[in-house]
Amino acid sequence: MNLETPRMSFLRFLSDRFAxxxxxxxxxxxxxxxxxxLPVTPENLGLGLREIVTDYHGKPEAQAQAGRPSRQxxxxxxxxxxxxxxxxxxxxxxxxxxxxxLSEFKRILQxxxxxxxxxVPTYAxxxxxxxxxxxxxxxxxxxxxxxxxxxxxxxxxxxxxxxPQGASVLKTDLVxxxxxxxxxxxGITVGVLSDSYASATTPPTAxxxxxxFDLPRAPNNPLNTQSVVVIQDSGTSDEGRGMLQIVHDxxxxxxxxxxxANGGQPNFASNILRLADLALGxxxxxxxDDIIYLAExxxxxxxxxQAADTVAGRGIxxxxxxxxxxxxxxYLSDVRLIxxxxxxxxxxxxxxxxxxxxxxxxSAGGFHNFNAGAGTPAVSxxxxxxxxxxxxxxxxxxPFSLGRVDTDFDLFLFSADGQTLVKSSxxxxxxxxxxxxxxxxxxxxxxxxxxDYQLVITRKAxxxxxxxxxxxxxxxxxxxxxxxxxxxxxxxxxxSAAGAQGVAAYFFQTPNTPEGFNSPGPVTIYFxxxxxxxxxxxxxxxxxxxxxxxxxxxxFPPGGDISQDPDSFPNFFGTSAAAPHAAxxxxxxxxxxxxxxxxxxxxLRQIFQSTAAVHDLNPDFVQSIVKSSSGRFSLGASAIQTSxxxxxxxxxxxxxxxxxxxxxxxxxxxxNQLTLNLASAGVVxxxxxxxFTVSPASTITAAQVTASLSANNTTLTLTFTAGAFTxxxxxxxxxxxxxxxxxxxxxxxxxxxxxxxxxxxxxxxxSTVVFIDSNGTNFTGRAANILGRGYAYLDxxxxxxxxxxxxxxx
Numbered sequence: 015m016n017l018e019t020p021r022m023s024f025l026r027f028l029s030d031r032f033a034x035x036x037x038x039x040x041x042x043x044x045x046x047x048x049x050x051x052l053p054v055t056p057e058n059l060g061l062g063l064r065e066i067v068t069d070y071h072g073k074p075e076a077q078a079q080a081g082r083p084s085r086q087x088x089x090x091x092x093x094x095x096x097x098x099x100x101x102x103x104x105x106x107x108x109x110x111x112x113x114x115x116l117s118e119f120k121r122i123l124q125x126x127x128x129x130x131x132x133x134v135p136t137y138a139x140x141x142x143x144x145x146x147x148x149x150x151x152x153x154x155x156x157x158x159x160x161x162x163x164x165x166x167x168x169x170x171x172x173x174x175x176x177x178p179q180g181a182s183v184l185k186t187d188l189v190x191x192x193x194x195x196x197x198x199x200x201g202i203t204v205g206v207l208s209d210s211y212a213s214a215t216t217p218p219t220a221x222x223x224x225x226x227f228d229l230p231r232a233p234n235n236p237l238n239t240q241s242v243v244v245i246q247d248s249g250t251s252d253e254g255r256g257m258l259q260i261v262h263d264x265x266x267x268x269x270x271x272x273x274x275a276n277g278g279q280p281n282f283a284s285n286i287l288r289l290a291d292l293a294l295g296x297x298x299x300x301x302x303d304d305i306i307y308l309a310e311x312x313x314x315x316x317x318x319x320q321a322a323d324t325v326a327g328r329g330i331x332x333x334x335x336x337x338x339x340x341x342x343x344x345y346l347s348d349v350r351l352i353x354x355x356x357x358x359x360x361x362x363x364x365x366x367x368x369x370x371x372x373x374x375x376x377s378a379g380g381f382h383n384f385n386a387g388a389g390t391p392a393v394s395x396x397x398x399x400x401x402x403x404x405x406x407x408x409x410x411x412x413p414f415s416l417g418r419v420d421t422d423f424d425l426f427l428f429s430a431d432g433q434t435l436v437k438s439s440x441x442x443x444x445x446x447x448x449x450x451x452x453x454x455x456x457x458x459x460x461x462x463x464x465x466d467y468q469l470v471i472t473r474k475a476x477x478x479x480x481x482x483x484x485x486x487x488x489x490x491x492x493x494x495x496x497x498x499x500x501x502x503x504x505x506x507x508x509x510s511a512a513g514a515q516g517v518a519a520y521f522f523q524t525p526n527t528p529e530g531f532n533s534p535g536p537v538t539i540y541f542x543x544x545x546x547x548x549x550x551x552x553x554x555x556x557x558x559x560x561x562x563x564x565x566x567x568x569x570f571p572p573g574g575d576i577s578q579d580p581d582s583f584p585n586f587f588g589t590s591a592a593a594p595h596a597a598x599x600x601x602x603x604x605x606x607x608x609x610x611x612x613x614x615x616x617x618l619r620q621i622f623q624s625t626a627a628v629h630d631l632n633p634d635f636v637q638s639i640v641k642s643s644s645g646r647f648s649l650g651a652s653a654i655q656t657s658x659x660x661x662x663x664x665x666x667x668x669x670x671x672x673x674x675x676x677x678x679x680x681x682x683x684x685x686n687q688l689t690l691n692l693a694s695a696g697v698v699x700x701x702x703x704x705x706f707t708v709s710p711a712s713t714i715t716a717a718q719v720t721a722s723l724s725a726n727n728t729t730l731t732l733t734f735t736a737g738a739f740t741x742x743x744x745x746x747x748x749x750x751x752x753x754x755x756x757x758x759x760x761x762x763x764x765x766x767x768x769x770x771x772x773x774x775x776x777x778x779x780x781s782t783v784v785f786i787d788s789n790g791t792n793f794t795g796r797a798a799n800i801l802g803r804g805y806a807y808l809d810x811x812x813x814x815x816x817x818x819x820x821x822x823x824x
Contacts, residue, residue: 055071055151056156058161060163063165066148069087069090070148070149082101083098083104087148096165097166101145101147102147102148103128103146103147104145104151104165105131105143106144106163106164106166107144107163107191107192110142110159110160111158111159111160112159113159114157114158122157123144123154126147126150126154127150129145130142130143131145135821143188143817151163166188178260179522179564179565179566179579180264180561180562181263183562184595184815184816185815185816185817186264186816188816189602189820190602194237197606198237198268198605199266199598199601200605201605201609201610202265202268202601202605203269203271203297203298203300204268204269204271204300204598204601205270205272205298206301206302206303206594207273207282207285207289208253208304208590209250209251209274209305210247210249210250211244211255211274212247213249213250213252214251214252214569218568220252226568228259228262228567229242229258230242230266230269238262238266240270242258242270242271242272243269243270244271244273245272245273245289245296246273246274246288248274249274252570253590254274255567256567256591257302257304257590258270258594260586260591260594260595260598261302263565264602264816265601268598271296271298273288275305278307279309279316282303282318283317286303286318286321287321287324289301290325290330298325298330299331299610299611300330300600300604301597302333302334302593302596302597303333303335304335304588304589304593305334305335306508307507308487309451312409312411312485312506313409313412313483313539314545315539315543316414316507316508318508319507319511319514320543322508322513322514323513323514326615329614331515331604331613331619332615333515333517333597334515334593335509335590335593336505336509336516336517336557337504337505337506338531338588338590339487339489340530340532340533340534341499341501341634342493342494342500343488343489343533344485344487344502344503344504345497345498346483347386349382349481349482349484350383350386351380351473354374354377357380358377363390364391364392365432366433367394367432368435371426371428373440375474377473378474378476379422379472379473379474379477380473381470381472381473382470382471394428394470395497396430396467396495397466397488397494397495397496398463398492398493399463399467399493400492401458401490402461402463403459403491404457404488404489404491405455405492406456406492408423408425408439408454408455408471408486409452409485410452410481411452411482412481414452414545417445417446417545418445419444419448419449419451419452420479421452421475422444422474423454424438424471425439425440425454425456425469425470425471425472427467427468428467428468428469428470429465430466430467430468432468440454441454463491466495471484480547500634500635500659501633501807502534503534503535503807504534504535505535506537510537510556513615515558515559515615515622516558516810517559517561517589517592517596517810518532518559518560518561518589518809519532519563519587519589519591520563520813522563522564523579525562525813526778528560528630528809529563529589530768532809534557534633535557535807536556537553537554539551557810558619559596559622559626560812560813561592561593561813562595562813563587563588563592564576564585566583566584567584570586571584574586574587596622599819602816603621606820606823607823621819621823622811622814622819623812624803625814625821626803626811626813627815628801628802628812629802629803630801630806630808632806633806634659635770636657636769636770636772636773637655637658637798637800638655638657638781638796638798639795640654640656640784640785653680653681654677654679654680654685654785654793655678656676656677656690658769659671660751670704670750672746673709673748674747674767674769675690675749677747679740679742682741683787683788683789684739684740684787685787685788686733686736686739686788686790688783688785688786689730689731689732689783689785690782691729691781691782692729692730692751694777694779694781694796695773695776695777696753696754696776696777697751697752697753698727698751698752699727699730699749699751700751701723701749701750703752704748704750706721706730709746709747712744712747713745714734714745718735719733719734719735719738719745719747720732720734751767751771770799773798774798774799779796780797780798781797782797783796
């Protein structure tokens with residue numbers, strides 16, 4: 015029996031006879047003709063989409079709403095675990111037949127109102143993710159280039175009770191496909207190193223995670239019944255289990271292994287190699303850790319870094335957390351020595367240090383000068399410790415444990431008034447009786463978290479040192495309050511090995527904003543593994559990449575749930591959470607590439623970096639350039655450049671930095687007034703935290719500018735004395751800023767001093783800048799971040815994209 019209506023026959027004739035563009039015109043015309051029966055819903059609409067489309071056409075009230083589904087139909091889509099956008103379009107996966115060139119096919123979809131959100135042309139014959147108007151579903155399904163159109167389900171089925179919140183941001187849900195019909199890590203083994211895996215006895219335990227499918231092994235797990243292979247377990251927090259949950263969320267078919275990183279650097283390095291060992295039952299295809307030993311070398315590759323390089327040399331990609339310490343947690347400098355006598359002569363002449371408390375033997379080789387510029391040397395640096403458990407590790411560029419340490423530095427920590435020596439570290443670092451390690455350290459036990467302290471660095475011997483660099487990194491609450499930079503490199507150790515990929519973090523709910531606590535790079539290596547100084551130091555662009563953090567686990571960290579998501583599961587923050595996300599994506603890429611070893615670590619790094627999202631190339635900096643007129647021959651044109659610097663540390667000097675803003679004016683008429691409106695950026699001024707303050711470096715003086723704030727503190731207006739702000743002049747000033755409460759901060763948090771917030775990092779819209787010249791004319795612009803592709807010191811090459819990475823494979 016022929017069930018086709020005349021309209022259906024005509025549509026089929028168009029489909030068989032004419033090119034897609036002609037079919038498009040015919041089908042668009044026919045859908046507008048009244049009284050014609052709609053064709054039978056095609057059978058290549060899958061996973062409930064066919065039923066949804068049939069119900070849609072059977073409910074005239076839905077079509078009366080400009081093609082939007084009715085409320086009842088939206089409930090049906092939700093019940094089927096489908097996804098809709100604000101326009102009522104349904105998220106689908108369109109699998110291609112290869113009969114139509116992709117570019118032409120996408121053009122046809124666009125004319126039909128279909129929004130393509132992602133594409134993987136190399137998967138099968140090509141697949142698109144798209145938002146599809148239900149009114150066009152039949153037409154799309156019958157296009158010559160379509161194999162099938164599948165309802166894209168929420169990607170949480172059969173993975174566990176905790177939803178994989180990072181999946182949609184990294185697009186692993188699209189790579190996985192519905193019910194793991196795509197790439198889910200099959201045939202790939204991921205090894206994880208952390209503190210422990212199954213030490214906890216308080217529910218939820220590792221066994222509970224298996225039963226809930228948050229980890230594999232359960233016999234009724236539809237995707238993975240393989241047990242986690244445990245090489246060695248030691249510790250108490252089970253942070254490694256949280257990492258394994260993240261890998262399992264993204265690559266649910268991957269085999270998982272665990273080994274502790276506890277037990278010292280040698281045990282850590284050994285367990286890296288054990289995870290790669292087939293004889294021990296793992297034979298990892300990908301390895302990831304979230305550990306840093308505080309004494310890992312800054313200027314060379316230590317034992318753990320070399321182990322990471324070893325497995326990478328065997329074709330196993332290695333990932334490691336880049337660290338959760340911002341630029342103000344450390345210091346890096348050329349060695350600048352002034353002799354002992356000159357240093358001690360500074361007492362009462364720029365220094366309040368009681369130098370009598372420093373033994374002559376410790377300073378015989380001189381004092382380090384913190385002042386890199388002109389003027390009086392500074393041999394002390396102000397620090398603060400926000401926690402009594404804080405510690406500081408100081409190193410210089412000599413090789414570790416190879417008999418080649420020839421420079422010996424000491425550390426002295428004084429009270430703020432310089433009269434009390436509260437800490438010192440004066441060990442013998444030389445070989446032949448000393449440690450043969452270029453490192454000194456102290457902790458903050460017994461120190462006040464409310465007081466400043468002064469650090470002094472001395473050198474013992476008078477012989478010319480070979481060390482040219484000094485560096486320290488603070489842990490758990492060290493804050494540098496003098497002679498610091500917003501881009502001081504902090505990341506170090508095995509995450510910066512040549513064969514490893516250091517991973518920075520983005521909060522999954524704000525994937526355009528790198529976490530402010532990311533440890534920035536780059537890293538410079540001065541020695542080979544034999545301790546020979548390299549003719550040219552090796553600059554490594556670390557971190558390499560970024561992935562998401564802040565996602566749910568079943569238990570870690572205990573009591574760590576946040577208010578920004580609607581559930582009660584703990585949220586796992588830090589680069590410790592980002593690193594396993596990167597490893598999970600790597601497992602998918604390896605499966606897509608053909609299995610273990612199919613994509614070399616170097617190639618995988620290149621793929622991740624070249625396909626990462628566009629990001630801010632200059633963190634902690636934002637600018638606005640507003641011009642009064644345009645045109646090649648304009649006369650009397652004025653321009654004002656406004657820039658801001660600052661990091662996101664709430665305790666940072668960015669709060670009280672009088673050099674945070676810089677305004678430069680060029681033009682022929684002069685500047686009368688400048689207005690900065692932060693409302694669109696979600697930021698307010700907080701004069702209680704730090705009032706408007708003109709910097710001593712400003713050519714416009716405090717007497718030449720009057721500052722006023724709007725009632726809601728969103729707008730700062732600066733009015734200048736007539737004739738003061740002429741071409742070439744510069745205003746430099748500071749004032750505290752805070753994110754508004756809608757973005758998770760309050761004024762008390764001082765959470766908005768990151769310069770990128772002014773550029774619209776959290777809202778997508780930069781602050782408004784208005785200036786009025788001496789002619790009384792207004793000109794307006796916006797502050798903007800510098801976006802693009804490439805390396806940035808805070809997040810490497812940016813947030814990885816699983817879909818694009820798989821699509822980059824041949």
